[in-house]
Amino acid sequence: MYRMLLCLRYLRTRYIALASIISVTLGVATMIVVNSVMAGFQQEMYQRLRGILADVLIESHSMEGIENPDAVLAEVRNVLGEDLAGVTTNVHVPAMVSFRLGDQWQIRQVNLVGIEPETYSNVGDFGQYLLHAENRHKMKFDLRDGGYDERMNGRLDEAGWTHRRNRVVFDRAWQQEQVLRGAEAADVDGADASGDAQDPGTVAEPGEDTEVATADTSVTLTQTVTDETVDPFGTAADLRAENVFDPLQQIHTGIVLGIGVVSVRQRDTSTGQAKDFFLCRPGDDVKVTLPSAGAKPKPVHCNFTVVDVYESKMSEYDSNFAFMPLTELQALRWYPGAKNVTSIQIKLRPEANLAVACQKLREHFPVDIFRYRIETWRELQGPLFAAVRMETNLLNILLFLIIAVAGFGILATFFMIVVEKTRDIGILKSLGASSRGVLSIFLSYGLCLGAVGSGAGMVLGLLFVANINRIAALIEALTGHEVFDQTVYYFQEIPTIVYASTVSWIVFGAVLIALLASVLPALRAARLNPVEALRYE
């Protein structure tokens, strides 16, 4: 009984020992916070990758791609049987997207993906990352009236049909004025004139000419037509008068661009908030240049209308991808009516074994005959996951070292306490306390200190995690430095996940360290010669 009583009394009266476990508290709190944030980031990344990538990917890197996808799909269905949950075919082509901003052409390199809107959502969360709510519900390559702003806080108010019409009307009025004002502009291409005459100050609000295809000789799917006011010679208009493209009523083939392609994320100088500055909005037209398939690839140009923007919050994807209808891309890349695809994405049932399914497919499509690359999404993103895991492990080791250092603090403090308590230990022994009893006083004292320290650390850490974004905001307000840079990750706030198992391991480890640190002092206390101890003053 005296052991418990003394242990509790020491706990309550030895403040120096409590000071020594503050380091344990802080270590535990830090480890919980770091692990939660890392797990949050990892989970966020995992989900995003998961949303973008299907379970298994069959890719062909040949020029012609997979020429008979239906036959391959039939075989895939055959091989996977019950495990198959969804499948879709894609074409991936490197391409260049250009759009007009003021008098400048902005050029972006993209990975152009031809998708089947009906089936593409079956294999991943692609649809969930579109800005328009209806597109998230059911993807369509059509321009909507508006409603792109839902996730953008007023940065995409002007988008959709209204934006397109306003733009066309504005551009036409501008050009008309140019024509009326200066006859000298008559021999210059109207489109260029409108661009040249623009005030550089209006760059942020692009006065881009929607009829960019005026002087274009490219292959076009949607018939683009020049406007009389734009084309002073009117030749093109005359030739295709029966099929005039009216930008007020019509759009080109729809394209979905990643948010990183169409916008720049920058700090608003007035508020300091990270904001997306859109250079190109849904409703604007863009030009896409891609290589045609062939022994000597030739550039193919085509006009598109941006119908939606894609934000997966993985900057690598957001700044690299452009999506368009599969058949249109097949026509551009090969020939109209081509069935070729470059990749087949397969979604399995949630309980299916990914590796086994992948292995089956590999056996069915031997690489020496088919030259397909068949990989699971984990294999595709393996290095990234490995890197994150390594980072987490490394951080944990480093932080655990901090707790270990705290353990030495406890060791030193405990030795001090034992020295201070030498006389008391002698008294206890003279009253008949055994060496084991004295040992257990100090061991349970260490255990209690560890439990109190890591318990407090746990509470502190969990509170910190629960309020991490508020704390970050507070630190920002106090120091003026941004803690969490929203321009680095496309996250609005710091993601966190608390795993009960991780927390309990951390707490257990910290308690164990405190206990281990008290072993040596406790042994010393137990071995004290009572006569020496009593003589000690």
Next chain:
Amino acid sequence: MSSSSRYQLADGADPVGPPTLRIAHPRNEEAVGLIQASEIGKTYRKGGREIPVLRGASVNVVDGEFVAIVGQSGSGKSTLLHLLGTLDTPDAGTIHYDGARIDSLPSQERDRLRNQAFGMVFQFYHLLPELSTLENVILPSMISRGVMSYWWGRGELESRGMQMLEMVGLAHRRTHRPRELSGGEMQRAAIARALMNQPRLLLADEPTGNLDAQTGAGVMEMLCSLKERQGLTIVMVTHDPHIARQADRVVRLTEGRVTDV
């Protein structure tokens, strides 16, 4: 009745019960001696040098006797007391308690003996500063009991502790910490603690050494009355001849030997 069974009886006696429940010892056994030390030798090592403290000291204390051990500083009187109290083991010689040899007992047995049969009082009181006066008094009973048995018997133990405090006149101080008590009060609390488990032998190491004459006289009075009224056997170490004179018998230690009985 064999000596070992008598020891067992004394040891096994209920430490909580009122003093009257103590096993009565026949008067004719007094001459045998409750505690006997014969030819004790003890040497300390200090920095490679051997310092002999006791060189064949013998002392025999009979039941109910009050013996004072006197001697110069360094004469080994405290060491002898510690050896009698099994806090240390002699290098030579034997110690018998109640007829049984105790110097070679295993440490658990010696711990039990210190807890049950001996009470100790020290010059510097040696109360635990973290505990209240009452808790300090009950401490020996706590040591001999586990959490559960203490919990069930705590009412009984506390009333016994209060009884002890009342006996030494400190009932009103029971919740005070030792640092809030005066020297005399602390020594009285220490005596109450020593008597908590109803020992047969009280070992006192300079109990008045740190007290002024008047307070010291009070403590001595208390020891004498304990001996008179409860038949407690007391071995007291002191360097003060005035204090020693109050004992039944004075044993003088000189250079590790008993020179004068």
